[in-house]
Amino acid sequence: MDLEAYELVIDIPGRSDGVPLNLDIRGGQVWGVLGPNGAGKSTLLHTLAGLRRPRSGQVLLDGKPLLSLRRRTVARHLAVIFQERHDSFPASVLETAMIGRHPFLSPWDVETAEDIDTALQALRRMDLAGMEQRSVGTLSGGERQRLAVATAITQTPSVWLADEPTNHLDLHHQVSVMRLLAERAAAGDAVFMCLHDINLAARWCDQLLLLYPDGNACWGKARDMLVPSALERLYGQSLASVELHGAPVFVPTESARR
Amino acid sequence: MSGADTGAGPLGDASSRSSAGLVPRLLPTLLLLTAIALAALLLAVAIGSVAVPFSGLWAVLLGEGEPLHRTLVVELRIPRALAAFATGGLLAVSGALMQVLLRNPLADPYVLGLSGGAAVGALGAMLLGLGTAWVSGSAFVGALLSTVLVFGLAHGTGSWTPMRLLLTGVVVAAGWGAMITFMLVIGPTERIPGMLYWLMGDLAYARSPWPALIALAVACAVVVPLGRSLNVLARGPLQAATLGVAVRPLEWSVYVAASLLTAAAVTTAGTIGFVGLIVPHMLRLLFGSDQRLILPASALAGGTLLVLADTLARTLIAPEQLPVGVITALLGVPTFLFLLYRSR
Numbered sequence: 001m002d003l004e005a006y007e008l009v010i011d012i013p014g015r016s017d018g019v020p021l022n023l024d025i026r027g028g029q030v031w032g033v034l035g036p037n038g039a040g041k042s043t044l045l046h047t048l049a050g051l052r053r054p055r056s057g058q059v060l061l062d063g064k065p066l067l068s069l070r071r072r073t074v075a076r077h078l079a080v081i082f083q084e085r086h087d088s089f090p091a092s093v094l095e096t097a098m099i100g101r102h103p104f105l106s107p108w109d110v111e112t113a114e115d116i117d118t119a120l121q122a123l124r125r126m127d128l129a130g131m132e133q134r135s136v137g138t139l140s141g142g143e144r145q146r147l148a149v150a151t152a153i154t155q156t157p158s159v160w161l162a163d164e165p166t167n168h169l170d171l172h173h174q175v176s177v178m179r180l181l182a183e184r185a186a187a188g189d190a191v192f193m194c195l196h197d198i199n200l201a202a203r204w205c206d207q208l209l210l211l212y213p214d215g216n217a218c219w220g221k222a223r224d225m226l227v228p229s230a231l232e233r234l235y236g237q238s239l240a241s242v243e244l245h246g247a248p249v250f251v252p253t254e255s256a257r258r
Numbered sequence: 259m260s261g262a263d264t265g266a267g268p269l270g271d272a273s274s275r276s277s278a279g280l281v282p283r284l285l286p287t288l289l290l291l292t293a294i295a296l297a298a299l300l301l302a303v304a305i306g307s308v309a310v311p312f313s314g315l316w317a318v319l320l321g322e323g324e325p326l327h328r329t330l331v332v333e334l335r336i337p338r339a340l341a342a343f344a345t346g347g348l349l350a351v352s353g354a355l356m357q358v359l360l361r362n363p364l365a366d367p368y369v370l371g372l373s374g375g376a377a378v379g380a381l382g383a384m385l386l387g388l389g390t391a392w393v394s395g396s397a398f399v400g401a402l403l404s405t406v407l408v409f410g411l412a413h414g415t416g417s418w419t420p421m422r423l424l425l426t427g428v429v430v431a432a433g434w435g436a437m438i439t440f441m442l443v444i445g446p447t448e449r450i451p452g453m454l455y456w457l458m459g460d461l462a463y464a465r466s467p468w469p470a471l472i473a474l475a476v477a478c479a480v481v482v483p484l485g486r487s488l489n490v491l492a493r494g495p496l497q498a499a500t501l502g503v504a505v506r507p508l509e510w511s512v513y514v515a516a517s518l519l520t521a522a523a524v525t526t527a528g529t530i531g532f533v534g535l536i537v538p539h540m541l542r543l544l545f546g547s548d549q550r551l552i553l554p555a556s557a558l559a560g561g562t563l564l565v566l567a568d569t570l571a572r573t574l575i576a577p578e579q580l581p582v583g584v585i586t587a588l589l590g591v592p593t594f595l596f597l598l599y600r601s602r
């Protein structure tokens with residue numbers, strides 16, 4: 001299923017319109033968004049999820065305006081992995097993963113064995129097997145992040161929007177989450193994520209969007225976007241790059257950008 | 259689409275799935291709580307200035323028995339016990355709802371200034387020397403007025419957030435508090451005890467239990483199917499929206515429902531503290547935080563607590579009666595602290 005941004009200008013108060021975005025996020029693609037703090041990566045992600053109104057333009061899911069669709073319908077196809085989460089009330093790990101089944105259940109339904117199985121598999125996939133009955137409050141930051149990914153897996157979406165999905169994760173689990181998203185794309189899902197790590201983007205994304213704090217943006221195939229000078233301008237930071245196994249690796253150097 | 263079981267084409271609604279019903283899963287716990295509630299009601303009807311033995315009670319329920327027993331049970335004790343049950347249930351359900359709405363475990367039915375508005379209405383009517391019907395009526399109007407005021411102010415020129423709603427409610431409540439103090443100071447001495455009793459909760463004002471009972475039954479029927487949506491809403495509005503919850507309409511309904519339930523409770527019995535705060539938490543400590551169970555369980559446990567508290571309130575220092583709010587606090591606070599202390 002495709003997610004499209006048509007002449008989209010995200011609404012960040014006090015910022016000029018900049019370049020309207022025309023993105024075609026297709027099934028099978030892995031998109032990465034790079035940009036410095038405050039560039040509007042999360043705002044863009046929320047706008048693409050239909051959680052925020054754009055200043056102008058629209059977002060289309062499968063060709064239909066996202067904001068005209070019922071939330072429940074959207075939720076059956078599109079999952080979001082958020083950066084911040086609220087756990088004001090105690091809940092177990094399994095219960096938390098299980099809320100991913102909410103869009104598929106009517107008010108009087110209880111989760112079926114099939115739903116529980118979906119959630120258990122998702123937890124296993126994120127290395128959380130054996131923690132099903134643990135209270136969410138007792139998890140570490142990284143485990144909590146993996147639980148958020150597991151909840152999205154339980155939702156069985158065909159469009160994945162992820163805000164820094166590797167936050168708090170150790171190296172092994174960073175790779176495991178990126179591999180999961182790449183696998184989903186290979187299976188035909190569309191994946192769109194904000195990333196801080198250029199090297200993860202270089203390794204796993206096939207499309208990149210560079211978002212500048214002034215609202216400027218450019219996007220295209222990853223190998224065309226990973227130009228050191230463009231990235232240096234993006235972050236205001238000078239970079240050194242080397243080739244490793246045929247892919248570029250970027251390392252910040254000490255000086256600020258010349 | 260990776261979930262093949264969702265049926266229907268792209269963006270179409272999936273066909274309904276067959277699955278086990280909600281009711282069988284909740285039933286054991288709810289039956290247990292119902293049994294406890296019935297036992298409490300029986301106790302409340304049997305105990306009092308004149309003890310009615312269970313044989314006499316049975317006779318009365320069959321329409322026989324001594325005339326004195328019949329008058330006591332049918333005209334006094336049953337309506338009062340039912341009113342206590344309904345009030346406790348309303349307060350506990352509305353507390354559980356407020357805690358989810360404000361995503362704040364400290365929220366209770368009164369936190370948004372409802373009780374203050376109701377109290378100003380009720381005390382105003384008492385100051386003017388009006389009858390109980392007027393006291394109840396103006397309490398209800400005061401509660402609703404306060405709801406509208408808090409929501410309108412919290413909404414402001416932008417949109418409301420739980421934090422803003424909470425702050426507005428707390429500040430408005432403080433304003434009502436000042437007015438209540440003022441009324442108590444200027445009130446004629448002979449009316450002060452009645453006013454204080456009302457402020458601490460007094461079921462002697464309960465005229466008929468039926469409006470509150472019906473409100474409670476309707477609330478449970480409406481709110482239980484919303485339970486899973488509320489579970490999701492507790493994870494924050496963005497996460498809930500992503501999972502298909504229409505967040506704003508749901509929050510609105512919860513706010514209006516909780517306000518109406520509290521207004522009905524306050525109108526029946528004055529302001530009774532602690533039930534709305536403590537009962538949902540006790541149940542969460544015992545049964546987890548699935549709202550589908552917590553909401554109906556709150557109705558039953560809140561009702562039971564208040565029935566027992568009221569029975570104590572009218573027998574402990576009989577023939578004098580204590581305000582029932584004193585008893586709910588004396589019973590509820592240690593129980594709650596004990597459960598909290600024991601929990602991990």
